[in-house]
Amino acid sequence: MVNFTSKQAMNNKVRIQDSFWDPFMELVRGTVIPYQWDALNDAIEGAEPSYAIRNFRIAAGLEEGEFGGFIFQDSDLAKWLEAVGYSLAMMPDPALEQTADEVIELIAKAQHENGYLNTYFTIKKPGQAWTNLHEAHELYCAGHMMEAAVAYYDATGKRKLLDVMCRFADYIETVFGREPGQIRGYDGHQEVELALIKLAQATGEERYVKLAQFFIDERGTEPNFLVEECRDREGFSYWTQKKQPIPTVAQMAYNQAHKPVREQEVAIGHSVRAVYMYTAMADLARLTADESLFSACRRLWDNTTKKQMYITGGIGSTHHGEAFTFDYDMPNDTVYAETCASIGLIFFAQRMLQLEAKSEYADVMERALYNNVIGSMSQDGKHYFYVNPLEVWPKASELNPSRHHVKAERQKWFGCSCCPPNVARLLSSLNNYIYTSSPSTNTVYTHLFIGSEARFQLAVGEVVLTQQSKLPWEGYVRIELTLVPQETFTLALRIPSWSQGRAAMKINGVLTTYDTVNGYASVDRPWMQGDIVEWELVLEAQLTIAHPEIRANAGKVAIERGPLVYCIEEVDNVTSLSSISIDVGQKLQPNYEPNLLGGAVMIGTEAYANESTSWVDDSPYRPFTQQQALERVRLKAVPYYLWGNRGVGEMTVWIRKGGV
């Protein structure tokens, strides 16, 4: 039983206007989207070619040539188009829209008569579609293009790509299923599931939800589809281009297909696949009121965010398979914390908020957004981290192979370039993450404090409000109600975990009490047009410790201030950074530096540093009794998201507690 009533709630109209976030969005609009367009067209000097557009041209019969790039290269164009859709929704741009229209024509030309669309199989393996779901990313690419189609349709009202992708989805529906002759299987990389939900919401077609549900329900059941499919291929692997041993069901944990999704206890395997799947599970739990799915979502949320999440909102502790490892295993130096995974975590959080408004989801969403995600992009919008480490020693990144994946500098467009367009599509759709509303309970929830104008349709009528925010630098938010219904409705403001509950609300200048419901300050009252709600959050720099089971952070603290995690960089401090220990008894002193990287609050405090001048004899080890007094030094920390923008150097988030 599909419940589409919440569709409206998701499509609240929100427009961002915010001094912190506008520059990011402007960067996406003005730089990232054009730059990525060049990248898709292989027009960036010194970067590996993408081949994405060229593949479509070849598949469409407009050009001769070989397929280039990864097997999932189509998804890069899809993610770019999705970002374009969001961007056009925010700000019209006829030239960009025309470019998009043209590329959509190209995509349509590459579609087969029966609806199938995938340039790799069209160019390179005609007739072999759906023979390697385990590795070939066909449904994954389809899903991304569906998301693009929906975004572009929402922004422009143009149905061309939407129709293309509905035709593809209709075809997929005939290929996959439980009837004789159908494939009772699913993709090796989850994505189509969440995309089908979007397609259903855009078109009102409930059967797309059912198809998503099929994929989710089948996943991990016995006999294991992916294992059997490998057996049918006699173990032939696309990646190694030779026969491999048939994998075990347990090895399908990499694809979260080792057991039915409702039985999965912990986040495991490739982290992007995992969070994309959890996102679709939460969508389905909401739309079909599936309690067992909901409880699996809660369990996987808890494990992911409480036992396997870095303080920056990064997930995935190992580059081997870009994967989760196990509870509390969070090395800072050999970390993965892929940008895409944090973006997927934000998707998951958003869907959980749609299921139930609990501030912990928004806390995590905010953590991932303000740290791991925006930190992945350079200030020029043209360089990206794929891996987002919490500790970097550039020489080790260069010379110790265990750390080669940890780059000390943001890179140009990647060969496997999933992250940059993912950042673009998230930032350009950020307006969708700030609020949710519950029309039935007549509640408007504010999850993120980002300046914006928002319009909501509740049962009692329409609400329009304007939010102004001084986040992340100051804990002050002001909401003006510019349109209110006659009857009462509830305004619910998140009490961020970082405020430690120290949050005061004023209505029209008068301090007001509020009910705390699931971490939200809730005020249910008759509102007047022009009412001003001020939300004063204590935003103090603080030292944070990690759970004692997180061995990597033993004896260390991190600095946080509001939603921002801080780090220390070599450029501001003595080297090596490991020689520094922070004097935990001293005050943390925030200082806004307007000229530094667009303006930011730095934090200064007192610390100790090991002296090194007495190690004249070059011996690597010596008695502790010969240790000299520590030096007193000044420590300066910068927001994590700004690290690595001032040359190559050491960086660390976790700092030793001093001063022994």
Next chain:
Amino acid sequence: MVNFTSKQAMNNKVRIQDSFWDPFMELVRGTVIPYQWDALNDAIEGAEPSYAIRNFRIAAGLEEGEFGGFIFQDSDLAKWLEAVGYSLAMMPDPALEQTADEVIELIAKAQHENGYLNTYFTIKKPGQAWTNLHEAHELYCAGHMMEAAVAYYDATGKRKLLDVMCRFADYIETVFGREPGQIRGYDGHQEVELALIKLAQATGEERYVKLAQFFIDERGTEPNFLVEECRDREGFSYWTQKKQPIPTVAQMAYNQAHKPVREQEVAIGHSVRAVYMYTAMADLARLTADESLFSACRRLWDNTTKKQMYITGGIGSTHHGEAFTFDYDMPNDTVYAETCASIGLIFFAQRMLQLEAKSEYADVMERALYNNVIGSMSQDGKHYFYVNPLEVWPKASELNPSRHHVKAERQKWFGCSCCPPNVARLLSSLNNYIYTSSPSTNTVYTHLFIGSEARFQLAVGEVVLTQQSKLPWEGYVRIELTLVPQETFTLALRIPSWSQGRAAMKINGVLTTYDTVNGYASVDRPWMQGDIVEWELVLEAQLTIAHPEIRANAGKVAIERGPLVYCIEEVDNVTSLSSISIDVGQKLQPNYEPNLLGGAVMIGTEAYANESTSWVDDSPYRPFTQQQALERVRLKAVPYYLWGNRGVGEMTVWIRKGGV
């Protein structure tokens, strides 16, 4: 100009009798050698087959079959035979000698008419000898068999294997060289160089030294032989069985062939290859009085031991290529520290001591021997560590792929089983590492304090002494001179670095002053038969700190007592070990526990532990202000070499300084 005068000095006759070391040697004799014989014969249940003997049988035409095991599998038999040689020298064993004689017959049968000997090429690639020196380990295997031949000849006087290997060496001499038609090249894995020196010393044949010199001199010169050889094979690689890009000269750093050996500044590449090469370089520097080689040895020694050596005497910071990384990069958890590499480091130290008696060489030799090397073997002699970590979290070893190479339990015989027979051959020849003598300066040096009877030939005559030692548990050594020449000679006792110079000498009960020469207490006097020299070393448990550039050890201390490094294990302490910080102001209390793992001195002290009971809310991060008081706990440390003998658990050498 080859100087063989020191040959005699190396062949001092030394027999060990020592309560600490006898059990190890007995283990090698009684268990390891028979067990490894079974392993070589594929007779150990549950362990991967070795195929080593079978390969020789096939190559000798006694059996049909395919080659099995690694391309360098022959070297396992060689190392076993070498250990047998040393063992027979220590203690006759007719049955073992007969087994060895039989296998030597087998080896002789596998030799080609022209002297060539290698089962891989004989069985699998006849006619393709010397076509892939980069990868195929032919000279490496030859070298190990030469070492075996010399050891067996020295022990038994039997020339059979020595003659086989001389024939092979003679053949190698015709194949390699600077004349037209000869290969102007060298092996991808150094070993034959040091072996040829031994062969020269056993046979008096100077041309084997010259051949070793040729290999050393050619290495890394332009045009790069290994690169050109790859080009000749069109990049075909044995390991991948397909064509690979032609490697660059810089990539030959893995094989220490990226530049001429005299120009190499830092230890780089595969660490076993490196130290085997340095050993041969030191041999050649001594035998040919080559100053430029000597200075390269000193430089490489300094870099290896002062900037790239773990406190346990382990070297090699990464499992990628089992290699060195760069100065001060010594991660404790993703470490390699291969057993074979520490053994090679001991060889290098021994040769440096033959070049110049400086106590720092012996300090390192002792460190590697008492910690990394003997720690690699289980108390039953049947299980081995290949990788010797300084920090183990068993769950991470299992579930984080970056740590899969770090085993929490010693393993049975390995597929690539270089380490176990290397341990056997080192321990069974340990008598060769205790002393050196300088006949020309009439000095007897004692480097290691291991109970033994030793006989030296000086210019002034023969010296026989008996050493008794309470090491490593007590700092007391007693030397009795049982035969002395008429004229004066110098007795030089090492002042171990761990004594911090607090070393008192008594002669016949009377406190005596001594000269300190290069770290040795030197006494030059007329000695009387029956003179008793007592050597009282302050052997105190101490805390050790690491150089501030070693980031992995920042804020931490290790416990050492005499030559032994200590560690803490989960079985004796609270978990997780990372939650423990040591109270550096408290006394370290040694306590001999006779019933623990054969008897050992444990060390107890006071420490703090993070409380974990207050983390009831399951949140991974929380404000430092909520940190509860630390708990006071008792800490118990055990010698590193004994770790992992009481079940699987966490272990760490470096412990956080407390108690903040």
